[in-house]
Structure formats: C-alpha cells, structure tokens
Amino acid sequence: xxxxxxxxxxxxxxxxxxxxxxxxxxxxxxxxxxxxxxxxxxxxxxxxxxxxxxxxxxxxxxxxxxxxxxxxxxxxxxxxxxxxxxxxxxxxxxxxxxxxxxxxxxxxxxxxxxxxxxxxxxxx
Numbered sequence: 001x002x003x004x005x006x007x008x009x010x011x012x013x014x015x016x017x018x019x020x021x022x023x024x025x026x027x028x029x030x031x032x033x034x035x036x037x038x039x040x041x042x043x044x045x046x047x048x049x050x051x052x053x054x055x056x057x058x059x060x061x062x063x064x065x066x067x068x069x070x071x072x073x074x075x076x077x078x079x080x081x082x083x084x085x086x087x088x089x090x091x092x093x094x095x096x097x098x099x100x101x102x103x104x105x106x107x108x109x110x111x112x113x114x115x116x117x118x119x120x121x122x123x124x
Contacts, residue, residue: 039075060086064098
C-alpha cells in the first residue's frame with residue numbers, strides 16, 4: 001500500500017512537470033506564473049540600483065527616416081536574438097530589407113555589428 005501511494009505521488013508530479021515543460025516550451029528555461037509568455041529578465045527597479053528578476057518582454061522598435069517602421073515584442077533576453085525576427089517582420093511588411101539596419105531600443109540607437117554573418121545571406 002505504501003509503494004502504491006508513493007507511485008501515485010510520482011505520477012501526479014510527472015503530470016505536473018509535463019504541464020510545466022509544455023507551458024515553458026522548447027526555446028526557454030523559465031516562465032512567470034502570472035504571465036506564461038513573459039520571460040524573467042534582470043531589471044533595475046529601485047533607486048539604489050539593485051536589480052531584480054521580473055517577468056518582462058523585449059520590445060524592439062525599427063525606425064526609418066525618423067518614422068517608426070516596425071515594432072516587435074519578443075520573449076528573448078538578448079537584443080541580438082531579437083534583431084533577425086525584427087528584420088524579417090520588416091521584410092514581410094515592406095517586401096525588402098533595409099539598406100542600413102540600425103536597431104533602436106529604449107530610445108538608444110545601436111549599430112548592429114555582431115550579427116552581420118547571419119544576415120549576409122539576405123544581402124543586408
């Protein structure tokens with residue numbers, strides 16, 4: 001009887017873990033209990049500069065000639081992981097890739113240099 005009860009507990013835990021892995025997905029290793037699509041990111045929140053892990057999204061804004069051309073919201077923590085999906089969204093919207101891609105995040109312009117090799121096949 002004791003082994004049967006223990007086996008039932010293991011089966012219940014296995015179902016719980018399968019559900020959690022299903023929510024988390026293949027690309028991530030964490031999720032928020034309140035917002036399953038958000039990813040935990042380090043965000044400075046207080047006046048002392050202490051950071052906390054909070055559920056958040058990475059918002060990318062593509063600007064062309066001082067106009068907002070494309071906006072993308074992702075679960076990726078790194079800006080470099082968000083850049084290629086932003087360029088693909090630009091392409092699906094306008095039918096071409098920008099000649100001089102620049103990424104704008106939190107109102108700071110940053111020239112993309114490290115993902116050049118992954119974009120060369122698209123002639124960007």
